[in-house]
Amino acid sequence: MNKKRQVTTAPVSLAQVAAAAGVSVATVSRIVNGQTQRASTETAARIREVIETLGYRPNHVGRALRRRESRIVAMLSPNLDNPAMAAIAASTEAALRAAGYVMILCDTHDRPDLQDEYLHAMRSQGVRGYVLVNAVDSLALAGAVGRGDPIVFVGRRNPVGPGPFVGIDNYRAGADAADHFWSLGIRRPAVIYPSQGSSTTRDRVAGFIERMRHLGIAEDQIRRADAPGLSHLQVGYEAARILVGTGDWPSGLLCASDLMAYGAYRLAWEQSVSIPADCRILGVDDNALNAWLAPWLTSVHIPYDAFGSRVVAQLEILWRGDQPEDDLLPHRLVAR
Amino acid sequence: MNKKRQVTTAPVSLAQVAAAAGVSVATVSRIVNGQTQRASTETAARIREVIETLGYRPNHVGRALRRRESRIVAMLSPNLDNPAMAAIAASTEAALRAAGYVMILCDTHDRPDLQDEYLHAMRSQGVRGYVLVNAVDSLALAGAVGRGDPIVFVGRRNPVGPGPFVGIDNYRAGADAADHFWSLGIRRPAVIYPSQGSSTTRDRVAGFIERMRHLGIAEDQIRRADAPGLSHLQVGYEAARILVGTGDWPSGLLCASDLMAYGAYRLAWEQSVSIPADCRILGVDDNALNAWLAPWLTSVHIPYDAFGSRVVAQLEILWRGDQPEDDLLPHRLVAR
DNA sequence: ACAATTTAGGCAAACGTTTGCCAAACTCTC
DNA sequence: GAGAGTTTGGCAAACGTTTGCCTAAATTGT
Numbered sequence: 254m255n256k257k258r259q260v261t262t263a264p265v266s267l268a269q270v271a272a273a274a275g276v277s278v279a280t281v282s283r284i285v286n287g288q289t290q291r292a293s294t295e296t297a298a299r300i301r302e303v304i305e306t307l308g309y310r311p312n313h314v315g316r317a318l319r320r321r322e323s324r325i326v327a328m329l330s331p332n333l334d335n336p337a338m339a340a341i342a343a344s345t346e347a348a349l350r351a352a353g354y355v356m357i358l359c360d361t362h363d364r365p366d367l368q369d370e371y372l373h374a375m376r377s378q379g380v381r382g383y384v385l386v387n388a389v390d391s392l393a394l395a396g397a398v399g400r401g402d403p404i405v406f407v408g409r410r411n412p413v414g415p416g417p418f419v420g421i422d423n424y425r426a427g428a429d430a431a432d433h434f435w436s437l438g439i440r441r442p443a444v445i446y447p448s449q450g451s452s453t454t455r456d457r458v459a460g461f462i463e464r465m466r467h468l469g470i471a472e473d474q475i476r477r478a479d480a481p482g483l484s485h486l487q488v489g490y491e492a493a494r495i496l497v498g499t500g501d502w503p504s505g506l507l508c509a510s511d512l513m514a515y516g517a518y519r520l521a522w523e524q525s526v527s528i529p530a531d532c533r534i535l536g537v538d539d540n541a542l543n544a545w546l547a548p549w550l551t552s553v554h555i556p557y558d559a560f561g562s563r564v565v566a567q568l569e570i571l572w573r574g575d576q577p578e579d580d581l582l583p584h585r586l587v588a589r
Numbered sequence: 590m591n592k593k594r595q596v597t598t599a600p601v602s603l604a605q606v607a608a609a610a611g612v613s614v615a616t617v618s619r620i621v622n623g624q625t626q627r628a629s630t631e632t633a634a635r636i637r638e639v640i641e642t643l644g645y646r647p648n649h650v651g652r653a654l655r656r657r658e659s660r661i662v663a664m665l666s667p668n669l670d671n672p673a674m675a676a677i678a679a680s681t682e683a684a685l686r687a688a689g690y691v692m693i694l695c696d697t698h699d700r701p702d703l704q705d706e707y708l709h710a711m712r713s714q715g716v717r718g719y720v721l722v723n724a725v726d727s728l729a730l731a732g733a734v735g736r737g738d739p740i741v742f743v744g745r746r747n748p749v750g751p752g753p754f755v756g757i758d759n760y761r762a763g764a765d766a767a768d769h770f771w772s773l774g775i776r777r778p779a780v781i782y783p784s785q786g787s788s789t790t791r792d793r794v795a796g797f798i799e800r801m802r803h804l805g806i807a808e809d810q811i812r813r814a815d816a817p818g819l820s821h822l823q824v825g826y827e828a829a830r831i832l833v834g835t836g837d838w839p840s841g842l843l844c845a846s847d848l849m850a851y852g853a854y855r856l857a858w859e860q861s862v863s864i865p866a867d868c869r870i871l872g873v874d875d876n877a878l879n880a881w882l883a884p885w886l887t888s889v890h891i892p893y894d895a896f897g898s899r900v901v902a903q904l905e906i907l908w909r910g911d912q913p914e915d916d917l918l919p920h921r922l923v924a925r
Numbered sequence: 926a927c928a929a930t931t932t933a934g935g936c937a938a939a940c941g942t943t944t945g946c947c948a949a950a951c952t953c954t955c
Numbered sequence: 956g957a958g959a960g961t962t963t964g965g966c967a968a969a970c971g972t973t974t975g976c977c978t979a980a981a982t983t984g985t
Contacts, residue, residue: 261737264712264943277965284942293963314659315941318650319971325693325714333679334877336672343669346696355710357661358694360682374691376600378661379650403598435877515881522884541670545851546820546882548858553911602971613935618973629933651971694933 265309274303277369285311296373299435305360324354326568328377330386331363335485335512341386341407344561352565354381363483365391372397382568385481387451388412403571405564409451417567418579426553426584427460427507430535433586434505435468442505443476444490445513447485454509456500457537461507476503485509489516497524502532511536511543514550529571539587551588596841601645609826610639621647653715660690662904663711666722667699671821671848673874673893677743688901699819701727708733718904721788723746739907741900743896745787750762754915755896759789762889762920763796766871768924769887770841771804775869779812779830779842783821783850790845793873797843812839821845821888824911825852833860836866843876847872847879877922 271278276296283291284300303309317323326349330338346356357380357477359371372393376382381404388394390412397404398413427536434442446460447455462472469471474500481490489508493516496503502521508514508519515537521528528534528549537555540547563580603621607614612632619627620636628636640644656846656920661925662685666674675709682692696895711719718739726748732739734749741755748918770778780797784791799809812835816827825844829852832839838857844850850872857864864885875890876883897918906913 256649261596261739268941275957278942279944279966282941286943291963296963310709310713312715312941313713314650315944315970316655318654318940319942319944319974321970323650333675333682336675339669339672339675341600343695344762345695346694349622350695355714356697357691358678358682360679372645377646377649378691379648402903414973515878519881542822542851542878542882545855546878574591604971614972615936615974616934618971619934622973627933632933648971651940652973654942654970655972655974829939 264312265307266312270300270303270309271305271585274300276300276422277367314325323379325357325369325380326359326382326384327380328352328384328386329359329361329368329388330369331361333360333467336540336542337363338386340557341560345384345564346561348546348561348565361391365389369393382571384564385510387453388506394545405567407560408562409453415572417538417577419563420581421555421584422581424460425455426537427457428464429586430507430553431461431464433535437533439505440470441474441501441503442498442507444507445478445489445496445517446509447479447488448479476500485512486516488521489513493517493520497576502526505535507535509537511538511540511552515547544589548589551586554585554587556582598842600648601643602648604836606639606643607638609643610636612636618867648655650706652845659715659717660718661693661714661720662690663693664714664720665695665704665707665724666690667697672723672876672878676893677896680894681720681900682897684901699725701725705729713745718907720900723789726758739904741903745789747891753907753913755899755903756917757920758794758917759792761822762873763793764800765922766843766889767797767800767804769871770869773841773869775841776806777810777839778830778843779839780843781814781832781853783824784817793845807831808819812836818830821848822852825849826856829856838862840872841869842873846871846879847874847886847888851883863896879925884925887922890921892918
C-alpha cells in the first residue's frame, strides 16, 4: 500500500493549445493578449474555444521571464500584529488585486537586516514594485533607491533620501491634538512616545509641542516621557509609568499611537485612575476596535482604508516613469 | 528638463558571471547550487570571487521556470482586519521565511468567487503550495484538491473533503467553556454565534451544548441567538441584542469569538449592564489586546503564534509526497 | 605503455512566454 | 493582369536557469 499522493497534474501550456487548435504558439499568444488583428475571426474563435475547453491559463512565470516584469508587488511591513499595519496591508492588498497585481507580504520586525534580506529576495523574485511601510535605514534600501527601483513609502518617509510617500501630516496631527486639549480647557497636557522614535512619532510630538508653545505653554511646561521597546503596548505602559512616577496623572495625555494609549490605560486601571474622568487620553490611529472596546479613547483617525488605492496610484506613476508627489491624506480627530 | 527617472539597472545574470570568470554558465550554475565536485577548487574560488564582486543573485523567475517549482507559498485568508487572521498570517510568514519561502497574501473576504480567482491566479503564479485559512466551498478549491495540489487548511477544515488541517479542537474548546461556567456556578449560560456558521463556530457551539447536556442541562434550557453579517463585531452586537431582547441578560455568555464578545460588550455598555459583575462573557481567540483593553473577558487561548511552524511542517510533508495527519494544537482557557 | 577510470567543464535542450521579422495569400486599383 | 497594399500566420530568438550528455585531459591500474 503506497501512501504517496498522486502527482499533481501539470497546467495546460500555450503549446498544447496551439497543437489542439492547429496553429502556432505565436498566434495563440497573440489571441490571449488581445491582438485580434493578427488572426482571422474564425481562427480567433477556434483558439478561444480550445482555450476554454482545455482550461488554459497563461503561466505567469514564463511571461515574467520573457517580459522581464511580473505582476507581483512586495510589501515590507514591520510587525503585522499591529492593527494599523494589518489595516494598511489589507487595504493595499485589495487595491493591488483590483489593479491586477498580487502582493508578497514580508514582516521585517523593524529590523534592518531582515529588511535587507527581503529586499534582496524580492529583487530576485522580480517583483514589479515595493511598498515599504515604516521603512528603516538599511544598506539594500539605499541600493534600491539608488537604482531607481519603484518604491512607495508608507507611514514613515524614506530614511535614505527623498521618495514617494503616502501617509498623513503627522505634524499637523500633533497640533490638532494640542488644539483638542486646549478646547477642553486642558492647559497642561502630557505626552508619551517611543524612545527610538521614527520620523512619524517624532513629527506628531513636535507638532504637539510647537502648537502648545504657540498657545502660550512653554515647552518645558509640558511633561513628557518615553520608553524603549518593540511593542507600543509595552512602550505606552512603561512611558506612562515613568511619567506619573514623577508626579500626578495629567488631565490630558497624548499618546503617539493607539497601542501606546492602551498601555497607558492599563496602568491607569491598575492605579485606579479613572479614564476619561481623571485623565483624558488621546491616541493616534483610530483603531477599528476603539468603538467597541475603548469608548474612553479619543483618537486621530488615519484613513488606512484609503491608503491602498493611493499606494497603487503612486506605483503606477512610478511605472509610467514619472515622479509622484507626496500624498498626504486627511486625518481627523474623533471623540467618543 | 526631463522629469523621467533613470531606468532601473538590470540585475547581474549567470551569463555575465560566466563571461567575467571565463567559464560556461553551466559551471557557474553548478557552483551557485553547491555542486563543488564539478569544478576544480581554483575555478570554484574564481567564480565565487566574481559572484561576490558583481553582486550576482540567482533570478528566481528563471529558476522557477526551469525547475518548475517556485519558493512562493500562497496564503488565502478572509478579512485580515480580524486580529486572529492577522496573527495567523504573521506567524506563517515568519515560519515560511525561516524555511526559505516567501508568502503571497490574498484576502478573500470570505467570498467563494474571490477565493476561486485567487486560486487560479496563484496556480498561474506557480506557487509551491497553498495555505487556506477558513476556506469556503468553491469550484476551484475542489479542482485544486482533486488535482492533489499541496494545500494546508487552517482554522476551518477542508469544506470539500479531507485534507491536512492545523487548528484546535473546537468541540473541546466549547466543552471547556461549559466546564468553566459550571465551575463558577453558572447553570444557565447562553451562547451566541454567527448565522452562516463555519465548521469552526459550529463545533464550538456543539461542544458547549453537548457538555452542558452532559452536566444535566437540557439543550432547550440554553438560550442562544445568532445573527448574520460579515464582521463578528456586528454579529456579536446583533446576536446579543436578539438574545436579551427576549429576556434578561444571562449570568454567563459564550461568544463564538473574541470579536463577537466585543460586540456583546458594547451592547452591555449601552444598556448599563455591568461586565463581568452582571454577566460573565467568554470568548474564543484570546486576542493579544485583551490583556490591555478587555480585562473583563475570559477567553479560550488559541496558540496562533505556533500555527506558522505547524503549517510549514504540514506543507513539507506534502512536498515530500507523504500524507500528513491533522495537527490539533492545545488550547487553554485564560481568565483575567 | 596502454587501457580504464575519474575529473573538469562545455554544449545544448528544455521550461512557457512574447515579439520582430518574414512570407504567403488575399484584395484592390488602374 | 500586374503591381501595391493588407491580412493572416509561422519561425525563431530571446528571457535566466538547470541538467543530461558528451569530451577532453588527467589520473590510476595493470
